Amino acid sequence: MKTSVFLGTLAVAGLAAGLAGAATLDDVKAKGFVQCGVATGVPGFAFTDASGEWDGFDVSMCRAVAAAIFGDPKAIKFTPTTGKTRFTALASGEVDLLFRNTTWTLSRDTDLKLDFVGVNYYDGQGFMVPKSLGVSSAKELDGATVCIQTGTTTELNLADFFRANSISYEPVPIETNAEATQKYLAGACDVYTTDASGLAATRSTFEAPGDHVILPEIISKEPLGPAVRHGDSEWADIVRWTLNALVVAEEFGVNSGNVDQLASAPTDNPEVNRLLGTEGEYGAMMGLPKDWAVKVVKGVGNYGEIFDRTIGPDTPIGLARGLNALWTQGGILYAPPFR
Amino acid sequence: MSDTAQPSGPSFRIDMLWNDSRYRSTFIQVVALFLVILAVMYLFQNVVENLAALGKTFGFDFMTQPAGYDINQRLIDYTSRSTHSTAAVVGILNTLMVAVVGCVLATLIGVTAGVARLSKNWVVARLMTVYIEGVRNVPVLIQILLFAAIFDEALPAPSAFRGEDATASMWLGEMVAATNRGFYFPMPVWLEGSFWVVVAFFASILGAVWFGRWANERQQDTGEALPVLPIQAGIVAGGTLLVFLVAGIPIGLDYPALKGFNFQGGLYVRNSYMALTLALALYTGAFIAENVRAGIQAVSKGQTEAAFALGLRPNRTMNLVILPQALRVIIPPLISQYLNLTKNSSLALLVGYMDVTGTLMGITLNQTGKEFETLFLGMAFYLSVSLSVAAIMNLYNEQVKLVERTSAVGMGFSVLDLFAGVTGKWEVLKKGDATMKREYGIRGLLNLFVVFYAVALALMVDYTFLAEITATRPSYFEWSGAKQIATLLMLIALFATLATCLFKNARFIDLAVMDLLAFIFAVAVGWPFGQLVEGVSGAAIVAIGLGARLAIIGYTIFGERPNLTFFHRVRRA
Ligand SMILES: N[C@@H](CCC(=O)N[C@@H](CS)C(=O)NCC(=O)O)C(=O)O
Numbered sequence: 001m002k003t004s005v006f007l008g009t010l011a012v013a014g015l016a017a018g019l020a021g022a023a024t025l026d027d028v029k030a031k032g033f034v035q036c037g038v039a040t041g042v043p044g045f046a047f048t049d050a051s052g053e054w055d056g057f058d059v060s061m062c063r064a065v066a067a068a069i070f071g072d073p074k075a076i077k078f079t080p081t082t083g084k085t086r087f088t089a090l091a092s093g094e095v096d097l098l099f100r101n102t103t104w105t106l107s108r109d110t111d112l113k114l115d116f117v118g119v120n121y122y123d124g125q126g127f128m129v130p131k132s133l134g135v136s137s138a139k140e141l142d143g144a145t146v147c148i149q150t151g152t153t154t155e156l157n158l159a160d161f162f163r164a165n166s167i168s169y170e171p172v173p174i175e176t177n178a179e180a181t182q183k184y185l186a187g188a189c190d191v192y193t194t195d196a197s198g199l200a201a202t203r204s205t206f207e208a209p210g211d212h213v214i215l216p217e218i219i220s221k222e223p224l225g226p227a228v229r230h231g232d233s234e235w236a237d238i239v240r241w242t243l244n245a246l247v248v249a250e251e252f253g254v255n256s257g258n259v260d261q262l263a264s265a266p267t268d269n270p271e272v273n274r275l276l277g278t279e280g281e282y283g284a285m286m287g288l289p290k291d292w293a294v295k296v297v298k299g300v301g302n303y304g305e306i307f308d309r310t311i312g313p314d315t316p317i318g319l320a321r322g323l324n325a326l327w328t329q330g331g332i333l334y335a336p337p338f339r
Numbered sequence: 340m341s342d343t344a345q346p347s348g349p350s351f352r353i354d355m356l357w358n359d360s361r362y363r364s365t366f367i368q369v370v371a372l373f374l375v376i377l378a379v380m381y382l383f384q385n386v387v388e389n390l391a392a393l394g395k396t397f398g399f400d401f402m403t404q405p406a407g408y409d410i411n412q413r414l415i416d417y418t419s420r421s422t423h424s425t426a427a428v429v430g431i432l433n434t435l436m437v438a439v440v441g442c443v444l445a446t447l448i449g450v451t452a453g454v455a456r457l458s459k460n461w462v463v464a465r466l467m468t469v470y471i472e473g474v475r476n477v478p479v480l481i482q483i484l485l486f487a488a489i490f491d492e493a494l495p496a497p498s499a500f501r502g503e504d505a506t507a508s509m510w511l512g513e514m515v516a517a518t519n520r521g522f523y524f525p526m527p528v529w530l531e532g533s534f535w536v537v538v539a540f541f542a543s544i545l546g547a548v549w550f551g552r553w554a555n556e557r558q559q560d561t562g563e564a565l566p567v568l569p570i571q572a573g574i575v576a577g578g579t580l581l582v583f584l585v586a587g588i589p590i591g592l593d594y595p596a597l598k599g600f601n602f603q604g605g606l607y608v609r610n611s612y613m614a615l616t617l618a619l620a621l622y623t624g625a626f627i628a629e630n631v632r633a634g635i636q637a638v639s640k641g642q643t644e645a646a647f648a649l650g651l652r653p654n655r656t657m658n659l660v661i662l663p664q665a666l667r668v669i670i671p672p673l674i675s676q677y678l679n680l681t682k683n684s685s686l687a688l689l690v691g692y693m694d695v696t697g698t699l700m701g702i703t704l705n706q707t708g709k710e711f712e713t714l715f716l717g718m719a720f721y722l723s724v725s726l727s728v729a730a731i732m733n734l735y736n737e738q739v740k741l742v743e744r745t746s747a748v749g750m751g752f753s754v755l756d757l758f759a760g761v762t763g764k765w766e767v768l769k770k771g772d773a774t775m776k777r778e779y780g781i782r783g784l785l786n787l788f789v790v791f792y793a794v795a796l797a798l799m800v801d802y803t804f805l806a807e808i809t810a811t812r813p814s815y816f817e818w819s820g821a822k823q824i825a826t827l828l829m830l831i832a833l834f835a836t837l838a839t840c841l842f843k844n845a846r847f848i849d850l851a852v853m854d855l856l857a858f859i860f861a862v863a864v865g866w867p868f869g870q871l872v873e874g875v876s877g878a879a880i881v882a883i884g885l886g887a888r889l890a891i892i893g894y895t896i897f898g899e900r901p902n903l904t905f906f907h908r909v910r911r912a
Contacts, residue, residue, distance in 0.1 A: 084705050091393065091708075112708040113394050132498075133600075143599040145520055150697075151705035156407045159419035170520075170601065171409045173691045173702075187496030188519045188610075190600045230394060 024096050024228070024235035025069070025287055033075045036062035037095035040080040040176045044201040044311040044319075045101060054078045057310040058099040060300045061120055061226065061243065065097065068242045068292040073299035082175050084151035087112055090229060097239055098227045101195055103153045113230040117240035120225050120303075122323040122332060124218035125157050126196035128203060131211050133190060138217040142167035147180045147189035149173075154194050157220040177202060195222045197311070197319060204316040238286050245293040247335035248275055249302035251326055256301040263294045274338045282338065303333070386711060399716075401707045402427070402816040408702050410693045412609055415805055423703045424814045428804050430698030431720060437616050437694065438681040438724070444620035445680060446673075449627025456632050467628070474625040479683055482622055486614035487690040494519040494610075500597050509595075516595050516602050522613060523595035526606035532589035536582050543578030547571035611692035615684065623680040630672045634665035667736075674732035678725050685721075695720055727834060734842040753845070754852050758896050785840055785847070788891050792837040792854075795884070798871050799830055812870055825861040832857040848895050855888045 028034055038046035038058055046056040063073035081089050081100060090098045091113065101123075102108075104116040127138050135141065138161070148155045150173040162169050172189050174180045181202055184192040192199065196218060203209045226243065228236050249255065252272050254262055263276040273279035277290035284290070300306055307324065311317045325331025356366040390397055406426040409419050414432040417425055456467035474482070495507035497518050509516045516523040554565045583590065595605030638661045646656040687694040688701065695717060704713040755762075803826055808814050815823065832854035839847040862868070862881055869877030 084701065087705065087708060088710060107706075141600075143601055143603070145601060150691075150702050155409070155702070156419075156706070159407060159409045162409075163419060169409075171411050172520075173411075173693060173697065175688075175691075183491065186491050186519060187498065188491050 024232050025238065028069060028096055028235075032070070033077055034062070034066045034069065034097070035077050035079060035095045036065070037079050037081045037086055037089050037098040037100055038062065039100045040082055040178065042101065042177050042198055042201050043205050044315065044317040045197070046078075046080075046099075055310070057121070057306060058101065060306045060310060061246065062097070062099040064246060064296045064300045065239055065242050067295045067299035068238060068245075068288055071289065071292075071295040073295075082151070083149045084175065086151075087114065090114065090227065093229075096228070096235070101198060101224050102227055103195075103222045104225050104227075105153060108227070114227040115230050115232075115236050116225050116227050117236050118225050118243045119223040120243055121197060121223075123195040123197050123222040123224050125154055125193060125220040125222055126199050126218055127215040128184075128192045128199045128212055129190060129215065130187075131213050135215065138215045138219065139165055139167065141169060141191060143169070144190040145170040145172060145188070146191045146193055147172045147174055147183050148193055149177065149180060150175065152194070153220065153222065158193055161219045181205070195224065197224075200319055201311065201317050204318070234287065238288065241286060242296060244335040244338075245275060245296055246300075246303040246306065247326070247333055248338055249293070249297045250304040251328065251335070254297055254302060255305055256298055259294055259297040263291060271338055390711060395708070397711065399712055399816045401703075401709055401712070403814045404707075406703065407706065410698060412612065412693055416807060422808055422814050423699075423707070424816060425808060426703055427695065427699035427716065430693060430695035431804075433612075433692065433698075434681075434684055434687070434694040434696075434720075435724075437612065437619065437684040437687065437692070441616050441619045441623065441680050441684065442677050444616065445623035445627055445676070448620060448624030449676075450631050452624060452628035453631025454635070456628060457635060471625045471628050474621055475629075479618060479622040480686055480689065483615055483618040483686055483689055486618045487610065490610040490614055491519050496520075497597060497601050500602075514594060516597075516605075518602065519610065520601065521607055521609040523602045523604075524606040524608065525592040525594050526604070528591045528593045530589040530591060532586040535586050536579060536590060539582035540575070540579045543575045546578065547574045550574060609692070611687070611690040614690050615687050615692050619680050619683055619686075622683075623676050626676050626679075627673060630669050630676065631665070634667075634669035635661060637668045638664045670732065670736045674729055674736070677728050677732065681724055681728065682721060730835070731838050731842075734838055734844055737844060738842055754849050755896060762897060784894065785843060789837065789840050791887055791891065792833055792840055796830070796833040796837055799826070799833060802871055803830065812867075819864075821864040822861075822866055825857070825864050825866050828857040829854075829861050829866075848892070851888065851892050851895065855885075855892060858884055858888060 036059075038054065038056075041047050042056070044056055046054065046058045049055050059078065060073075062078070063076055066076035067073040069075070079089060079095050081095070081098070086098055086100055086102065087108070089095050098114075099120075101121075102116075103123075104119060108114050109116050127141070129135050129141075141162075146158065146169050148158055148171055155171065155173070158169075158171070169191075172183065174183060177194075177198065180192055180194075183189055185206070192202070194202075196214065199214050203212050203214070206212060226239050228239055248271070249259075252269060252275070254272060254275065259276070262272060263278060266273045266278040270279060274282055275293050277283055277292070277294065281290070283292045286292075289295075301309065304326075307319075307321065308314065311319045313320055321329075321331060323332050325333060327334040356362050387397060402424040403422050405420050406423045407419055408426070410417055410426065410429050412433055413429045414436070415425070415429060417429050452467045452470060455463050456471065458464045458467075494517050497516075497520065499505060499507040500509070500516065500518075507518075514525050551567055551571060554567050554570075558564050593604050595602040595607075597603075642660055642664070643656055646660045647653075651659065684694060685696045688696050691697070693701075699720075700713050700717040704710055707713075802812075803815060806812055815826070818826070832850065836847065836850040836854045838844075839850050862885075867877065868880040868884070869875075871877075871880055
């Protein structure tokens with residue numbers, strides 16, 4: 001008995017003691033790759049393809065960070081995390097950053113000691129139901145059984161929504177998207193709720209996607225973005241500006257096809273020059289090579305390219321740009337200037 | 340230990356600490372203890388420092404904040420606005436529900452399978468072997484998932500019960516619905532007058548027990564045996580039924596019916612609970628079956644033959660000769676099986692059952708980021724459950740274990756010794772001793788004491804963990820330190836006293852004194868006894884609590900008893 005208490009304490013202490021040092025960039029450079037926390041499997045966002053390679057919207061953005069540091073989008077390893085394990089994985093140093101449909105909230109940014117460095121997808125929580133239920137609004141869901149992933153903002157929003165509308169529901173807590181899909185398709189729950197993008201992604205894998213509808217209500221704001229550990233601003237800067245580079249590249253028409261040519265000599269547009277390192281020492285300010293953004297765009301494309309390739313209208317997931325269009329095109333994607 | 344610490348030689352040299360066998364063991368133990376304390380302190384320090392490096396503080400304030408999430412299965416009032424501490428209690432109760440039902444089921448399954456495996460019927464014996472070996476050798480995790488998958492995939496969704504062309508139908512004449520969300524059973528509804536049926540039920544149980552004792556005595560005197568069990572069953576069933584009819588059938592049944600998305604009404608047992616409990620019970624039952632078989636086989640065959648020679652029928656031989664002896668072998672491993680089941684219930688996570696690992700150590704941990712605090716509380720919970728179960732089972736084992744005639748030993752210091760001058764000397768007797776009588780004298784009163792301690796414990800637990808959190812009754816984590824400590828002390832003391840009293844253990848008296856001290860401490864730190872029972876003032880509760888405790892202790896020590904007290908302490912005049 002005494003020993004088990006002792007070992008228990010030891011284990012907990014070990015957990016807390018295994019923290020990585022503050023300088024993540026040095027650690028990453030020393031080990032030669034970036035360790036990125038992603039979802040366990042959400043089609044279009046983070047999934048492994050037939051050959052076992054990770055791919056998807058979040059995955060590509062994580063690869064962009066590897067490309068910025070090492071010039072190689074493949075210098076990266078992925079750790080699948082569930083809604084529940086992701087923050088512990090980041091806090092304990094198991095991963096260097098989190099690119100996992102994670103909503104930027106105040107308490108996560110402060111109390112959980114994370115730092116959100118931007119938003120890569122503006123989302124909101126939605127509901128998906130089988131068409132056969134004949135439901136057309138979330139307010140008609142009184143008494144329904146709802147599948148939710150635990151450890152998410154989803155379950156908190158859901159509780160608030162049903163409470164505010166004075167209707168009841170039966171939550172079925174679930175760990176991963178795959179499990180939720182299985183339960184939902186088996187009819188063990190009437191409704192699946194998560195970020196609307198996740199719903200669209202999940203529905204695209206169904207045999208008969210047309211039999212399921214996503215209800216019109218979007219009940220929350222879910223700005224999804226990358227997170228790093230609190231207290232390492234240098235590392236946070238790199239992730240933040242990698243994301244900004246993807247957006248700015250799209251804004252100025254820099255894409256994986258023309259980036260080599262644009263970077264070969266200074267262009268007429270100074271902002272493009274600063275982005276691609278043909279003017280100024282912007283890479284060095286972050287401890288990165290001069291041509292870091294070139295490698296990023298070359299490796300994974302710009303924001304628009306990533307979007308179109310992984311989740312855009314021409315993919316099975318078929319998400320429209322909507323809020324995630326550039327600010328110049330009616331969206332709210334707006335990166336600060338490279339200067 | 341202490342008796343070897345007296346230096347008896349002419350001079351004491353320091354090297355005698357490790358060279359002299361009189362001091363060596365004490366010395367080593369002291370050093371070891373010191374090292375363990377140092378290590379624990381180092382680890383704790385390390386944790387606090389690392390948390391600080393992360394910018395996190397150690398504290399339980401978050402437990403008083405609204406949890407924000409909903410829990411499907413809740414045995415007490417809970418909404419998403421309740422605090423994290425209430426969510427933790429909901430989880431704890433869910434864990435206990437799996438543990439208690441699982442242990443009962445596992446015992447039933449285990450005893451049946453264990454006895455059946457020894458059956459002379461070849462088919463039955465083989466079938467049990469297949470069950471036991473099959474289940475024991477597959478990880479329980481897989482079995483839980485298997486049950487969950489079967490329930491999810493094989494049972495129909497509620498919508499399949501609907502409409503003209505329903506593909507599924509309810510069982511047992513529209514009484515039970517098995518869906519891929521859970522099972523719905525009819526639930527009793529208590530109408531006016533049902534109180535008296537409950538009273539009648541317990542009264543007839545008392546009557547049946549009394550009848551059993553009477554029949555036993557009669558058999559001792561006259562040698563005539565009555566069919567005790569059927570008569571007892573008749574008393575309970577008949578008595579209850581009579582009142583049930585006289586009171587105008589005050590207990591009805593509420594049947595589940597499909598309404599909206601789900602069945603409504605009746606008793607809803609979720610599949611997550613079913614899968615977890617059944618899988619754990621079957622798994623643990625297989626181990627218990629082996630314990631039972633080992634216990635029975637440990638009783639030598641000669642005993643059976645001797646019993647047969649005396650003319651005992653086989654089932655009487657089993658009940659009167661073999662099982663009482665086999666139990667001694669069965670109980671100790673049974674304890675650890677119960678503990679295993681309780682700890683394995685934390686696999687609930689896998690099927691989304693909201694036990695304490697799902698609420699406190701799951702969602703609360705995740706939403707607040709308080710890994711260390713939540714895991715600490717979770718560990719404390721599992722530890723106290725394990726220790727409590729172990730304590731109860733050890734006390735029971737103490738009762739049934741074989742006592743050899745030469746093994747009577749003293750039990751060290753007891754409060755009784757303080758009063759030896761007044762009451763006469765106390766001696767330890769063991770069950771087998773000739774002076775040990777079947778009626779334990781104070782035993783009947785001890786059962787009354789059990790009621791007192793049980794009620795006191797129930798009130799304390801209810802107030803500390805279950806009561807709704809209001810302005811006048813803040814969450815435990817907002818109480819003052821002294822009040823928190825007093826609560827813990829009282830809970831521990833009450834539990835220990837209750838357990839020893841229930842099992843007529845000689846330590847009862849010492850624990851009753853400890854409980855008295857804890858109570859006095861609580862009164863001294865201003866524990867809010869006034870809130871314990873609605874409508875009863877604090878002063879009254881303190882007066883009753885103090886009075887009853889003093890009376891119990893006084894009676895136990897000075898009580899005018901024949902010459903036997905409880906269990907195996909004897910007062911010599
Ligand atoms: N945005 C919410 C929910 C995120 C979430 O869990 N989304 C699901 C569905 S899109 C997911 O990513 N699941 C990944 C997995 O199953 O591993 C949060 O940050 O709490």
